[in-house]
Amino acid sequence: SVAVTGAPPTVLVDKLIHASLYHGCAAAGVRPVRFRHNDVSHLEALLHKVEGAGLKIVLTESVFSMDGDRADMVALAAVCRANGAFLCVDEAHATGILGEDGKGLADGQADLVMGTFSKALGGMGAFVASSSAVCRWLENSGSGYIYSTAPSPMVLGAVEAALDLLPRPEMERVRVRVADLAERFRRHMQAGGLDTGPSSTQIVPVVVGREETALALSRSVEAAGFLAIAIRPPTVPPGACRLRVVLHAQHTVEQVDALAEAIFSGVRDIP
Numbered sequence: 001s002v003a004v005t006g007a008p009p010t011v012l013v014d015k016l017i018h019a020s021l022y023h024g025c026a027a028a029g030v031r032p033v034r035f036r037h038n039d040v041s042h043l044e045a046l047l048h049k050v051e052g053a054g055l056k057i058v059l060t061e062s063v064f065s066m067d068g069d070r071a072d073m074v075a076l077a078a079v080c081r082a083n084g085a086f087l088c089v090d091e092a093h094a095t096g097i098l099g100e101d102g103k104g105l106a107d108g109q110a111d112l113v114m115g116t117f118s119k120a121l122g123g124m125g126a127f128v129a130s131s132s133a134v135c136r137w138l139e140n141s142g143s144g145y146i147y148s149t150a151p152s153p154m155v156l157g158a159v160e161a162a163l164d165l166l167p168r169p170e171m172e173r174v175r176v177r178v179a180d181l182a183e184r185f186r187r188h189m190q191a192g193g194l195d196t197g198p199s200s201t202q203i204v205p206v207v208v209g210r211e212e213t214a215l216a217l218s219r220s221v222e223a224a225g226f227l228a229i230a231i232r233p234p235t236v237p238p239g240a241c242r243l244r245v246v247l248h249a250q251h252t253v254e255q256v257d258a259l260a261e262a263i264f265s266g267v268r269d270i271p
Contacts, residue, residue, distance in 0.1 A: 007054035012046055012085070014038065014060040014071065019235070021059060021090060032059070040075045047083040056085040062105040063093035066236055066244065068182075068203030070105060077109035077169055088112040096120025097175055097202060101167040116153070121162040125151045174249045178202050181247045183254050188260035195266070197242075205231070205242040206263060214241035220266030226259050 011025060015034040025032045036042040042056065050056050058080050060071050074088070080087040087197045089106040095115040102120070106113050112130040117123035128138060139145060165171055185204055186196045195207040208214050211232045218230035219241070228243040236242060245259070 007052055009057050010050045010052070011056040011057045011059060012043060012050075013058075013065075016067070016143050017059060017061055017247075018090065018092075021061075025059075036263060037064075038069065038161070039073060039078055040072060043076070044079045044083065047079065047085055049250055056083065057084045057088060059088045059090075061090045061092070063091075063098065063201050063203065065093055065203065066231060066242075067197045067205055068093075068199035068201045069197070070200055073105050073109045080111075086111045088114070089155050091115040092119060093201065093203060096166055097178060102171060102175060117159045121159055123159045125155055125161065132148070168202075178247055178249050181251055181253070184253065185245060185247065185256050185260060187256070189263070192260070192264050192267075201241070202247045204245045204247070206245060207240055207242040208267070209239055211241045214243060215265065216270050217243055217266045220269060221259065221262045224258075224262035224265070226262055228259075229265075 009030065011032045012023070013021065013032040013034055014037055016037045022032070027194050033046055035046055046089065047056060047058075058076065060076065062071050062073060063069070063245045064071075071089075077087060079085075087110045089110040089112070091106055091113050092115050094104040094106070096104075097120045099105050099107055103113075104113065104115070112128065112134060114126065116126045130138075131146040148269045158168070179202070182199070182202045182204055186199060189204070189206055195205075197205050197207055199205060206228075208217060211230075214230035214232060218228055221228050228245050230241065231244050233240050243263070247256070
């Protein structure tokens, strides 16, 4: 932004973006302005207050990694367009698994999309997608790109093969299956009085409150044969500790049901 306009940018971020995005802001010497989580009206009010000639950049995730909820991409895009803001979206948890043909949730909405090859695409590395002008600018100004080694041809070949698979009808059935498994697990938890927060994706938190409770429950379900990591501050706020459950296509209905029972059993055994 400084290179293009001669003025520093204003970066507005959803307050629950991933820590890596905050680290990126810090590395760029940018102090972001935070808007309330998934509150497009608050973002709009903040955009109206921005002064100066620098770019207005809005940074969000499409699927939030700890709550498993989604940004309203259509509303965000509309507000950004109306206020001359450049919308950047991290699609790490949406690429391949959500949206038409697995294209994610920001398809056709964002000015820049970034994501990873290491989740649904089963590889490693990451990508940035934007206009050719923006990509050329990043190639020539992004130190993390300039001073790094290119991904291996084997990795890129695997990713290309994964991308070829995404639009196939059988992959749509896989995506539906993952969504159904996640919904089944949420229903189990909610029927048992446990809090799954605003989750609407394959990421399902089981919010239990205290750090000690989350740790004890994680150990209990591991003893039953399941790995569900206890998430604690500073990743989540105090009092919002949780197990983070992520469903994928190789899970079975029987495993989802057994995990739910293991969680209920663990909760009953915690003093």
